[in-house]
Amino acid sequence: MSEAxxxxxxxxxxACITIGIVRTRNLFGVVVLSGIYSLLIASVMMVLDAVDVAMTEASVGAGMSTVLLLGTLYLTKGHEMKAFKPPLLPLFVAIGVGAMLVYGTIDLPPFGAADQPVNQHVGPDYLARSKPETGIPNVVTSVLASYRGFDTLGETTVVFTAGIGILMLLRRRRKKDDTLREGEK
Amino acid sequence: MRLDAILRIVTKMLIPFMLIFALYVHFHGDFSPGGGFQAGVVIAAAVVFHALVFGLYPTQKIVPPRLVTLMMPAGVIIYAGVGFLTLYLGENFLDYDVLSHNHHPEKPNYHAQERGVLWVEVGVLTTVAGTMISIFYAFAGRGKGEDKTK
Amino acid sequence: MIFEEFINYYNYFITLFLMSSGLYIVVARGNMVKKLVGLGLFQTSVYLLYLSPGKILGGTPPILAEGYEVYSNPLPHVLILTAIVVGVATLGLGLALVVRIHEAYGTIEEDEIFSKGDDLQEEDNKNSTLPGDAK
Structure with missing residues (x-):
């Protein structure tokens, strides 16, 4: 009961922080609120027993993303402009989509039930097999690196690719280009 | 004496502990929460912390951008290399059971599994730390002053 | 009774609230940094959507130890763990694009960029019609 x-x-x-993020116009405030949001969601993950995920979110969401967003604000503007027209259509779309999803949610099994289909097939199988097959007590690590190693290789490659993309976008031009540019003048 | 002396000294004292904690998170990841992803981000956070307090250029002297850029592909190569090593030793791609001398096709091999997981996580750590630090360098190195030089 | 039902589905309701507010920010707000923060909201709501069903009330985190029988489902944790790190890498990519757009247009507001783009196009049209007028 206390868990719930x-x-x-x-x-x-x-939810309160989310309303704050939606309503705030000062981008610096938005960034600080999103940092608080990440920390809160890390706590929620802790309660949901996802300790590895909580650790990642606390270091990535509250640490790295905040630094990156602040860096972008330093390079750009700090304030959001007021919209030209009242955003009635987006509001309608968001509420409509939300209502439809809520309607779909009613059929889901209740929170925390052990007998829902998600917890019947693959999860318990990994829990039962991890210790005898790999000897690793932390099932998340054994699934991540051993059972689904190929998956993680793909994820690592995605991180690498995104990093290469950022370097291509933001790295200063080579001196060769500069001399070309001056030559044009 | 600069006014931020306390900040600088505390930073200098904290960074070794952050790095040790990252190594703990990485090597103890089999038994407690943690692993390559988290450790990589903690290492990156230590470097970013240093850069925020001491400035970008002193940090880039300690952790050169060239090294960081090289770390990004190196991690993927380490990870895929483990896979090809197991392939070379006569098993499936990323099947770690052959990575130890007492390999037996029927029995599970704990040592080999530990070894495989560790090396794979080293690959993940290298890529994640390299990518995070180089993203930070790219954003921090692109100062506003560049526009004036145009 | 209704209260209990509400508590049972509270996770999903909050998830959907986060999802639709993320959608609203992405569609309604013209500022690109704000849009990326909204995209982050949407992303975290998906994390919750994955993690909520894996939780078993009274269970412990999936680290095997003696004396514990009930563990939460480890599979969503694995999927979301990698998604978070990939998420921050793609967020960085988006922010890099924002920085480049700011350098090219001098603004990160969508409306201003669109109007500037129109101006540029009009100029192009003028330039292209000039030779025709000369004829």
């Missing part, structure tokens, strides 16, 4: 209570309180705080 902590979960509920943290999720409500999360």
């Amino acid at each position: 209570l902590i979960n509920t309180v943290l999720l409500s705080l999360l």
Whole structure:
């Protein structure tokens, strides 16, 4: 019961922060709020037993993304312009999509039930096999690196590719290009 | 005496602990929460912390951008290299059971699994840390002053 | 009774609230940094959508130890763990694009960029019609 209570309180705080993010026009405020949001969602993940994920989110979401967003704000402007027209259509679309999804949610199994289909097939299988087959007690690590190693190789490659893309976009031009440019003048 | 002396000294004291913690998170990842992804980000956070307090150029002297850029592909190569090593030793791609001397096709091999997971995570750590630090360098190195030089 | 039902589905409701506010920010707001933050909201709502069903009330984190029987489902954790790191890499890519757009157009507001793009196009049209007028 206490688990569900902590979960509920943290999720409500999360919703409050989200309203703050939507309404704030100062981008610096938005960035700080998104940092708080990441920390809160890391706590929610902790309550949801996803300790590895919580650790990642706390270091990545509250640490790295905030630094990157602040760096971008330093390079650009710090304030958001007021919209030309009232955003009625987007509001309608967002509420409509939300309502349809809520309608779909009613059929889902209740939160925390052990007998829902998600917890019946693959998950318990990994839990049962991890220790005898690999000897690794942390099932998340054994699934990540051993059972789904190929998957993780793909993810690592994606991170690498995104990094290469950023370097291509942001790295200063070579001196050769500069001399070309001056030559044009 | 500069006014931010406390900040600088505390930073200098904290960074070794951050790095040690990253190594703990990495090598103890089999038994407790953690692994290559988290450790890579913690290492990157230590470098970013240093750069925020001491400035970008002193940090780039310690951790040169060239090294960081090289770390990005190196991690992927280490990861894929483990896969090709197991392929070379006569098993499937990324099947770690052959990575130890007492390999037996029927029995599970804990040592080999540990070894494989560790090296794969080293690859992940290298790529993630390299990518995060080089993203930070790219953003921080692109100062506003560049526009004036145009 | 209704309260209990509400608590049972509270995770999903909050997830959907985050999802639709992320969608709203992405569609309604013209500022690109804000749009990326909205995209982040949407992304984290998907994390919650994955992690919520894997939780078993009374269970422990999936690190095997003696004395514990009930563990939460480890598979969503693995999927989301990698998604977070990939997410920050792609966020960095988006922010890099924003920085380049700011350098090219001098603004990160979508409306201003569109109007500038129109101006540029009009200039192009003028330039291309000039030789025709001379004839």
